[in-house]
Structure formats: C-alpha cells, structure tokens
Amino acid sequence: MSAGCLAVVTLFGVTAAPAEAAARPADAQVSFAGTVALDDCSGSVIRTPAAADDDPAMVMTNGHCLESGMPAAGQVITDQPSSRTFTLLDAGGNQAGTLQATKVVYATMTDTDITLYQLSSTYAQIRQQYQIDALPLATTHPVQGDNIEVVSGYWQSTYSCTIDGFAYEVKEADWTWKDSVRYTPDCHVIGGTSGSPVIDTSTGQVVAVNNTTNENGGQCTLDNPCEVDQNGNVTIHQGIGYAEETYLIAPCVGSGNQIDLTLPNCALPKP
Secondary structure, three states: OOOOOHHHHHHOOOOOOOHHHOOOOOOOOOOOOOEEEOOOOEEEEEEOOOOOOOOEEEEEEOHHHOOOOOOOOOOEEOOEEOOOEEEEEOOOOOEEEEEEEEEEEEEEOOEOOEEEEEEEEEHHHHHHHHOOOOEEEOOOOOOOOOEEEEEEOOOOEEEEEEEEEEEEEEEEOOEEEEEEEEEOOOOOOOOOOOOOEEEEOOOOOEEEEEEEEOOOOOOOEOOEOEEEOOOOOEEOOOOOEEEEEOOOOHHHEOHHHOEOOOOOOOOOOOO
C-alpha cells in the first residue's frame, strides 16, 4: 500500500513529491478528466457498460483509502453510510467541482484493494454541470505488455509504463491480493497515488486501480509487498509498483448501478 492511502497513512506518507516522481506527459487519449482527489488518496468516477445516464455515479479508490479505516483481512464492507467529498478534476488537472458520496457500496482489502462509493449525483448531472464524463471500466482481463497511465488526482500527475506481468499473489502485512498487475519500473508511483485509475492507453478504459509499491526491499511487510507464486515461492521487486485488476467489478453491478454480490457471474469477495 505504499502507493497510496495505506501508503498515505503509514506506508506512503503524503509529503512533497520527490523529483524522481515528477509527472510524465500523458498520452493524447489520457487526461485527468473524471479523476478525483481525496483527502489523502486518488480515485476516479467510473462507469460500467450497463450503467444508465440517470443512475447515481460511482467513485472508485482503494480499500485502504476507506475513511473509516483499512478493512481487516477477510473483511468485506457493504452499504456503509458516507458523506465523503471528492474534488473532481477536468482534463487539465484543474479543480472542476466537488462530488458528494451517499454511501460506501463496497470495500475490501481481501483478494483485491477497492472501495466503491455511490454519489449523490447522476452521470448525466455530472456531465451537464461539469462537461466531464465518467471513465469507462474495462470488462476483460488486462494484457501483459500493454501501455498504461496511472493518473493521480491527488498529485495531478501521471505515470507512464507498461504491464510487466501478473503476480499470482501479492502479500503485504496481513493482506493478500490475487492476480495483481505488476508495473515496469517507469511507473514510480508515490504516496497519494493510491486509488489512481490505471488506464490502458489504447482503449482509454480503466483496467486496474493503483495500490502499492515495495519501498525498501523488505519481505511481505507493510510498505514492502512480496510476490508469492503457486508453489509458495517468495520474490521481492524493490521499487516496483502494483495495481489490482478491476474487470471483476462490472459483473457485480446490477440495476440502478448498484453492487449486487448475488449476481451469477459476480466473483468479488463476499461478506
């Protein structure tokens, strides 16, 4: 979680951005429009293909960015009231306005690291008021070698690299994440980037959510995630960042843009 809020709380303390983490120019297809800044993390307004214009919009960030504290290993939180606010950014990274949550519809740090908020505004209202569309959520598994941008609303910075591969498991302290995206070294994400959307530059779709980095070469400890393969072998990649895939979200979204964990193809962890 050294890439963000978990990273921001302890792992990735939010301080001035170091020179080595300077923003990279984004691809022409990728901008800050639809991203949000939280008080100590990043996030984005996301939309699945089934969502309607008049559905309440949804914001995605990390599970470890949840305002009530990091979920315990094995814990899944649903339908928790929330009045959290988010700073919506325009294409240039400028503040476009403020969005308000009504509830946490889903949050966990088990197998993945996500929090999903329902907003008081619909997608149509956000577009009408700010001329900003939600970021489309990919419905298929990301692909090794694809070019990506990690877009941080907190820092108004982007980080460009490719998908190096996928870790069978990533372990950090008490938490375990499965089938995580591993970045190439170019995406040197820092504290405050937790929850940033990971955007495939060829499609403009969100394929993952940024969540952690091995900061000091430690093994499976806070701020120092490790990889564990199918045989239990542990490897460490100091300075390398990870993200959690998001294609599993769409099959769990039902009518009215509501999370429905009972849907037949929903594979998100359940309470």
